[in-house]
Amino acid sequence: MKSLGLGLIITAVAATGVIATSVHQARRSATVRLETNLPNLPGPVHIGTPQNVRSANVGRSAVSRPPFLAPAGTTNVALGKPVTTSSKPILGRAGMITDGNKEAADRSCVELAGGLQNVTIDLGAEHDVYAVLVWHDYKRPKTYFDVIVRTAEAPDFLTNVWTLFNNDHDNSAGLGAGTDRDYIETNDGELIDAKGVKARYVRLYSNGNNANDLNHYIEVEVHGKPAK
Numbered sequence: 001m002k003s004l005g006l007g008l009i010i011t012a013v014a015a016t017g018v019i020a021t022s023v024h025q026a027r028r029s030a031t032v033r034l035e036t037n038l039p040n041l042p043g044p045v046h047i048g049t050p051q052n053v054r055s056a057n058v059g060r061s062a063v064s065r066p067p068f069l070a071p072a073g074t075t076n077v078a079l080g081k082p083v084t085t086s087s088k089p090i091l092g093r094a095g096m097i098t099d100g101n102k103e104a105a106d107r108s109c110v111e112l113a114g115g116l117q118n119v120t121i122d123l124g125a126e127h128d129v130y131a132v133l134v135w136h137d138y139k140r141p142k143t144y145f146d147v148i149v150r151t152a153e154a155p156d157f158l159t160n161v162w163t164l165f166n167n168d169h170d171n172s173a174g175l176g177a178g179t180d181r182d183y184i185e186t187n188d189g190e191l192i193d194a195k196g197v198k199a200r201y202v203r204l205y206s207n208g209n210n211a212n213d214l215n216h217y218i219e220v221e222v223h224g225k226p227a228k
């Protein structure tokens, strides 16, 4: 296991011994196990469903996810990239969303106003995107509502738009009803499969959480490679 210094740990999956055919041999050499350094919680790991969650579609409690494979060379291409927000942050500043700091502390958290808000990351150029990881405020077992993650070619989000995740079950955000599950925030973050879409811009929506109407981000990672 090799640490790449940017908070990312990539582990080659060369020796799994599971894949047999020559085609899969080639794929095996071209893929790596994508992981990220997970921040520690300040206290005991929280388990269970938070109280007073409006939605019944809560999917899981704190569990580590299975390995996620991505092409070799995949890195967090959002690190240090500019972020714009739909409203001026109440606490923190937009750039903290891609600064690599995932600490569970109020000083690491960007707080946006209540209601439907979004943050947009400009990757600076078109990338092949394989995964998006998002940490809202995971210090407590919160569930955020209307979590929608989209990618696009241009900042107007009118061209080549892909929706990677959508748990807005009643279409209250007006971007179409989604079928993804609500989830409880943990230090694992939420890993969203982007399936190699080509994108320059990544936009994440949310509409408050089960504790209050505010929106929070500690970090967003976009794992990808420059598009060829």
Ligand SMILES: [Ca+2]
Binding pocket: 096, 097, 098, 099, 100, 101, 102, 108, 218, 219, 220
């Ligand atoms: Ca951060």
Ligand SMILES: [Ca+2]
Binding pocket: 145, 146, 167, 168, 169, 170, 171, 172, 173
């Ligand atoms: Ca909704």
